[in-house]
Amino acid sequence: MTTDAAPTGGPLAKILTPSRASGLRTSATTLASSLLAVLIALTISAALLALTGKNPIDAYSTIIQTGASANKLLEMMRRATPLIFSAVAVAVGFKMNIFNIGVQGQYLFAALIAAEAGSHLGLPLPIHIAVIMIVAVVAGAAWASIAAYLKVSKNVHEVISTIMLNYVALSVIQWLFENFFRDDRDGGLNVKTTLLPDSARMPDIVDGRLNGMFIVALIVVAIFWLVVYKSTFGFKLRASGFNATAASTAGISARKMTVIALLISGGVSGFVALQSVMGEAFAYGPNATPTEFGFAGIAVALLGRNHPIGIVVSALLFGFLDSTSAELQLALVPNSIVKVIQAIIVLTVVIVNEATIRRMNIRTAERARAELAAGGAS
Amino acid sequence: MSTHTSSQDGQRPLAVQLSGIGKRFPGVIANHDVALTVREGTIHAIVGENGAGKSTLMKTLYGMQQPDTGTITVNGEMQHFRSPSDAIAAGIGMVHQHFMLADNLTVLENIILGSEPNRRGVLDLKSAREQITSIMASVGADLDLDIPVSELGVGERQRVEIVKVLFRGARILILDEPTAVLVPEEVDELFATLHRLVEDGATVIFISHKLDEVLKVSDDITVMRQGTTVAETRPDAIDRSGLAELMVGSELPSPAGRSTPVGTAIRLDIAKLTVEGKEGRPAVEDVSLRIHSGEILGIAGVEGNGQFELCTALLGITESTGNVTVDGRDVTDESTRARYEAGLAYIPFDRHREGLMLTAPLWENALLGREDDVDFQRGPFVNAATARQSTTEIIQRFGVLTPSETTPAFALSGGNQQKLVVGRALVTSPSVLIAAHPTRGIDVGAQAAVWDEIRSARDNGMAVLLVSADLEELLGLSDTIAVMFDGRITATLNPDDITAAELGSYMTGAVQEATK
Ligand SMILES: Nc1ncnc2c1ncn2[C@@H]1O[C@H](COP(=O)(O)OP(=O)(O)OP(=O)(O)O)[C@@H](O)[C@H]1O
Ligand SMILES: [Mg+2]
Numbered sequence: 001m002t003t004d005a006a007p008t009g010g011p012l013a014k015i016l017t018p019s020r021a022s023g024l025r026t027s028a029t030t031l032a033s034s035l036l037a038v039l040i041a042l043t044i045s046a047a048l049l050a051l052t053g054k055n056p057i058d059a060y061s062t063i064i065q066t067g068a069s070a071n072k073l074l075e076m077m078r079r080a081t082p083l084i085f086s087a088v089a090v091a092v093g094f095k096m097n098i099f100n101i102g103v104q105g106q107y108l109f110a111a112l113i114a115a116e117a118g119s120h121l122g123l124p125l126p127i128h129i130a131v132i133m134i135v136a137v138v139a140g141a142a143w144a145s146i147a148a149y150l151k152v153s154k155n156v157h158e159v160i161s162t163i164m165l166n167y168v169a170l171s172v173i174q175w176l177f178e179n180f181f182r183d184d185r186d187g188g189l190n191v192k193t194t195l196l197p198d199s200a201r202m203p204d205i206v207d208g209r210l211n212g213m214f215i216v217a218l219i220v221v222a223i224f225w226l227v228v229y230k231s232t233f234g235f236k237l238r239a240s241g242f243n244a245t246a247a248s249t250a251g252i253s254a255r256k257m258t259v260i261a262l263l264i265s266g267g268v269s270g271f272v273a274l275q276s277v278m279g280e281a282f283a284y285g286p287n288a289t290p291t292e293f294g295f296a297g298i299a300v301a302l303l304g305r306n307h308p309i310g311i312v313v314s315a316l317l318f319g320f321l322d323s324t325s326a327e328l329q330l331a332l333v334p335n336s337i338v339k340v341i342q343a344i345i346v347l348t349v350v351i352v353n354e355a356t357i358r359r360m361n362i363r364t365a366e367r368a369r370a371e372l373a374a375g376g377a378s
Numbered sequence: 379m380s381t382h383t384s385s386q387d388g389q390r391p392l393a394v395q396l397s398g399i400g401k402r403f404p405g406v407i408a409n410h411d412v413a414l415t416v417r418e419g420t421i422h423a424i425v426g427e428n429g430a431g432k433s434t435l436m437k438t439l440y441g442m443q444q445p446d447t448g449t450i451t452v453n454g455e456m457q458h459f460r461s462p463s464d465a466i467a468a469g470i471g472m473v474h475q476h477f478m479l480a481d482n483l484t485v486l487e488n489i490i491l492g493s494e495p496n497r498r499g500v501l502d503l504k505s506a507r508e509q510i511t512s513i514m515a516s517v518g519a520d521l522d523l524d525i526p527v528s529e530l531g532v533g534e535r536q537r538v539e540i541v542k543v544l545f546r547g548a549r550i551l552i553l554d555e556p557t558a559v560l561v562p563e564e565v566d567e568l569f570a571t572l573h574r575l576v577e578d579g580a581t582v583i584f585i586s587h588k589l590d591e592v593l594k595v596s597d598d599i600t601v602m603r604q605g606t607t608v609a610e611t612r613p614d615a616i617d618r619s620g621l622a623e624l625m626v627g628s629e630l631p632s633p634a635g636r637s638t639p640v641g642t643a644i645r646l647d648i649a650k651l652t653v654e655g656k657e658g659r660p661a662v663e664d665v666s667l668r669i670h671s672g673e674i675l676g677i678a679g680v681e682g683n684g685q686f687e688l689c690t691a692l693l694g695i696t697e698s699t700g701n702v703t704v705d706g707r708d709v710t711d712e713s714t715r716a717r718y719e720a721g722l723a724y725i726p727f728d729r730h731r732e733g734l735m736l737t738a739p740l741w742e743n744a745l746l747g748r749e750d751d752v753d754f755q756r757g758p759f760v761n762a763a764t765a766r767q768s769t770t771e772i773i774q775r776f777g778v779l780t781p782s783e784t785t786p787a788f789a790l791s792g793g794n795q796q797k798l799v800v801g802r803a804l805v806t807s808p809s810v811l812i813a814a815h816p817t818r819g820i821d822v823g824a825q826a827a828v829w830d831e832i833r834s835a836r837d838n839g840m841a842v843l844l845v846s847a848d849l850e851e852l853l854g855l856s857d858t859i860a861v862m863f864d865g866r867i868t869a870t871l872n873p874d875d876i877t878a879a880e881l882g883s884y885m886t887g888a889v890q891e892a893t894k
Contacts, residue, residue, distance in 0.1 A: 226759075230759050230760060231758050231759050231760065232749050232750065232754075232755055232758060232759065232760050233758070234760075235742070235745070235749050235760050236749060238738075239735060239738075239742075239746055239749075242735035242736075242737060242738050243731075243734065243735045243736070245731050245732055246731070246732055246733055246734060246735060246746065247735075247746070248695060248714070249690075249693070249695060249714075249724070249726060249732040249733070250714075250746045250747030251693075251713065251714040251715030251717075251718050251747055252715070252747075253713065253714070253715070
């Protein structure tokens with residue numbers, strides 16, 4: 001505890017729960033600081049490119065030109081979709097200072113179970129899809145429940161348990177897949193679960209470019225906003241994040257909230273790979289199902305400050321950067337520069353946020369000084 | 379305004395001179411036109427209502443925030459502090475109302491933390507220890523340097539803070555409400571320490587709402603009202619009520635006596651309550667108490683004798699054995715929330731740690747704990763309109779000084795935060811109120827108002843378990859006083875039969891007796 005009137009919380013808490021001192025001005029500043037972080041990251045990356053003998057201007061103009069076409073914008077949305085789910089999953093936990101690093105394990109486990117279950121069912125189209133989603137949510141939550149159990153009954157910190165469970169998940173998935181779910185009927189060229197029937201395939205919004213999961217992602221974001229910011233449950237969740245001791249003193253059970261937050265987080269994780277499972281590969285496969293969205297989600301949630309709109313915008317930005325990598329390669333720029341830019345963005349977000357909070361305090365003081373000088377003191 | 383410029387003392391050089399200090403926060407003028415002069419080698423008290431701007435001024439002097447206008451002169455030199463380290467370099471140290479010690483570190487480690495002595499980059503514990511020992515000798519503090527701070531009581535922790543500040547070379551000490559958490563005996567020890575410091579030429583500035591002690595120990599008194607300094611006086615020139623009048627601008631209301639008899643219904647029944655403590659010694663041992671409707675049971679004791687564990691065990695926050703019955707309902711195995719629903723309410727010991735979400739708006743703070751009440755729900759959603767309405771009512775009824783109900787809690791002065799926490803507990807019309815230091819940090823005027831609120835709820839049948847370090851409050855409000863020492867109830871007393879001094883000796887364990 002510091003002084004009479006200083007907000008509590010460690011440095012991490014400060015980053016995760018932006019000061020709400022003066023509503024609008026704060027959100028504007030938050031937005032500005034995120035933008036600043038992106039600009040700084042682009043500058044640093046330009047320097048890195050120059051250092052490695054590539055022309056940064058060429059690289060950036062390639063990136064921008066590719067983004068100009070409608071197809072690329074669709075690709076941006078497609079790539080943003082799993083990031084949105086993953087970031088929402090992370091943000092639910094962040095809201096009560098729970099760090100779910102295990103989104104990766106949760107969504108891969110969910111993808112396997114949902115793909116396998118979906119291939120055995122015969123249901124009409126919308127119902128079949130809905131059932132697969134439900135199975136995925138339940139499976140993701142089930143995997144996360146292990147971490148929840150370890151946290152409340154064995155007091156194992158969720159950062160440790162969810163990281164470890166990522167590795168466990170990979171082994172469990174491999175074992176399940178190899179022993180039970182692998183379907184080699186197509187001659188074993190494409191190692192996957194049994195292909196989903198047509199009734200389980202997510203319809204495209206734009207043929208072959210973007211499927212319905214993007215809409216689902218936006219719906220999930222809206223629900224996230226309602227639940228976290230508007231519902232009584234969300235109030236308890238945020239209260240536990242603001243001040244865990246005060247929340248439990250007020251009778252909000254920390255254990256219960258921890259369990260529920262982890263389960264919701266895991267449940268949302270279940271959506272992450274469905275774009276691929278239901279809309280692209282129509283199955284789960286070790287090579288077909290993307291594995292990188294767990295950690296990317298943490299980055300997107302950080303850049304978006306766990307805010308619904310922030311998350312969507314950040315996911316689109318990351319999706320956009322990802323969508324340019326093919327062209328970058330053609331332009332003989334190493335496409336790993338995209339990952340470098342993303343990593344630097346996240347680092348700068350954390351640093352710039354601290355700096356803006358300080359600047360904002362100075363500005364408030366200056367404004368007040370001006371008002372006082374103008375004769376406001378009475 | 380009564381000012382002294384007597385010849386011998388008036389000649390002392392000024393340790394601190396603040397002039398024209400102004401400081402604004404969004405929607406609030408916390409300080410304006412402040413003029414403060416502190417003579418070297420004196421104890422200087424600052425008094426004023428909640429929200430008068432005392433803490434703000436001291437944080438400015440300590441470099442925690444920069445003033446919008448005005449100048450700071452320390453020992454004749456104009457200063458522009460950009461951070462506390464600048465102030466420390468100028469010989470200023472501050473002990474905050476909420477201590478900042480690391481529980482798991484030893485006393486020695488806590489003292490040197492932040493200004494680690496080194497010889498060529500190597501931590502020099504030996505010379506630190508010598509230096510600290512001599513500082514302790516000079517202020518008459520007797521601390522074991524090698525035990526963890528977690529084993530210390532509040533009074534001792536405060537002494538560690540003071541030694542820490544002195545170790546950093548402070549010659550001007552600021553103490554923000556240092557006596558709020560202390561029982562009278564500890565207060566005496568603190569002032570003995572401060573007197574020694576002053577005799578050595580140091581200067582002490584302290585904030586207090588306890589006017590008696592202000593009159594007893596200070597050399598000069600500055601009164602603040604509504605953000606500015608309104609009077610400067612000395613203890614020999616004024617009395618308690620005069621001082622209160624200067625602070626609030628009107629006379630103190632006199633406390634009303636008891637008009638209704640204690641009821642017969644048992645509202646809170648505690649049977650053989652025991653809470654495990656550290657190292658196998660129970661924190662609360664075999665406590666049995668009964669509180670009737672309309673009764674206030676005061677718990678007297680030095681902080682750290684099991685009061686906190688007792689209260690949190692009653693709320694089901696701390697694990698315990700034994701039985702707790704609220705209004706005839708056995709809540710022993712119930713959750714904290716269920717106990718509140720059974721009729722308990724709680725004013726916490728530490729408003730920051732247990733009571734508030736500092737960065738959240740006031741209305742969310744006032745909602746905390748009541749969010750399951752259907753009045754504040756609209757289906758699965760929070761009914762922000764009714765929650766804000768209810769907060770506005772608390773703000774008005776308890777005189778919380780704030781621009782609006784959407785102001786974040788950290789922007790309120792300490793006393794105003796306390797009023798909100800008290801209001802939140804009382805508006806639920808509980809049948810049993812567990813009140814820990816309900817008026818801690820609240821100014822004399824508002825204190826009387828809070829007491830009136832508690833009394834009128836009591837007259838309507840509320841039972842109160844009152845924990846307080848303020849003996850005036852304990853003796854004035856309680857119908858029965860139970861003394862808690864070392865986790866046990868060591869005496870049950872009638873407040874009409876004893877004096878504050880007698881009560882003090884019970885609290886320190888000097889006298890132990892079953893009943894009187
Ligand atoms: N960080 C802040 N942001 C906005 N307003 C603030 C801030 N700190 C203090 N204030 C406001 O400045 C005023 C003076 O507060 P301050 O804490 O100095 O009062 P105080 O005299 O110490 O009162 P108390 O006796 O209750 O501790 C109050 O109205 C308070 O709400
Ligand atoms: Mg204060």
